[in-house]
Amino acid sequence: MEEVFQAEGADYSRRPPRPGIVELHRQIMAEAESLVSPVAVWCEVAVKDFGQEEVILENGQKLTSRLLVRTAGTAEKLILFTVTIGSAMDNRTAEYSKAGEIMEAFISDAVGTAYIAKSAIAALAKLEEKYHRSGLETTFPMGPGHSYWRAMEDMRTIFGILRPEQVGLKLTESNLILPRKSIAMVIGAGSKLPDFKGKSHCDFCDLQNSCKMRTGSGPIC
Numbered sequence: 001m002e003e004v005f006q007a008e009g010a011d012y013s014r015r016p017p018r019p020g021i022v023e024l025h026r027q028i029m030a031e032a033e034s035l036v037s038p039v040a041v042w043c044e045v046a047v048k049d050f051g052q053e054e055v056i057l058e059n060g061q062k063l064t065s066r067l068l069v070r071t072a073g074t075a076e077k078l079i080l081f082t083v084t085i086g087s088a089m090d091n092r093t094a095e096y097s098k099a100g101e102i103m104e105a106f107i108s109d110a111v112g113t114a115y116i117a118k119s120a121i122a123a124l125a126k127l128e129e130k131y132h133r134s135g136l137e138t139t140f141p142m143g144p145g146h147s148y149w150r151a152m153e154d155m156r157t158i159f160g161i162l163r164p165e166q167v168g169l170k171l172t173e174s175n176l177i178l179p180r181k182s183i184a185m186v187i188g189a190g191s192k193l194p195d196f197k198g199k200s201h202c203d204f205c206d207l208q209n210s211c212k213m214r215t216g217s218g219p220i221c
């Protein structure tokens with residue numbers, strides 16, 4: 001529930017939430033258990049080269065982020081991955097909104113946000129473990145749509161390689177992912193990566209001082 005409160009931007013450090021609010025959160029979180037269906041898809045692509053602003057993949061396609069170049073330009077490969085909790089939470093939130101149950105819709109949306117963040121962190125931990133076991137270092141995850149990686153068209157490149165349509169994901173015309181509670185990100189893996197220990201993509205994001213999802217553990221958004 002703490003994580004749901006965080007996704008809502010609620011601060012209960014001085015005064016605890018009213019019992020009615022806690023109970024409503026409990027109900028919506030219990031409902032979410034049967035609606036959330038986390039799935040991850042990932043694949044690796046060899047890095048062919050890099051320039052000042054782009055990393056060039058083995059198939060000649062480019063991903064254009066200076067931060068990606070700084071952290072993963074020297075990587076041997078990039079791991080592209082996407083995680084979704086499916087569309088049922090989006091649908092339930094929309095139902096609440098349509099019925100005028102605004103508080104329920106707000107909480108339902110935040111529960112979905114907390115679930116996708118947790119699912120993505122779990123998927124990332126498995127990927128990191130796999131590459132660390134094979135002796136490679138990994139970078140922190142980065143994704144298009146942030147101030148450090150503005151080229152949203154790169155989402156299409158990532159989707160073209162990953163083909164996550166197989167798990168029900170698609171892109172809108174403006175390259176946003178549907179269902180909404182989904183993420184697509186990239187990490188680099190290699191034996192000679194620059195040292196960014198203790199950093200996460202939040203340290204390079206313009207929203208770092210106002211973002212309600214930022215935590216010390218380096219969130220995924």
Ligand code: SF4
Binds near residue numbers: 208211
């Ligand atoms: S969690 Fe917030 S601060 Fe971190 S990268 Fe995402 S938007 Fe930026």
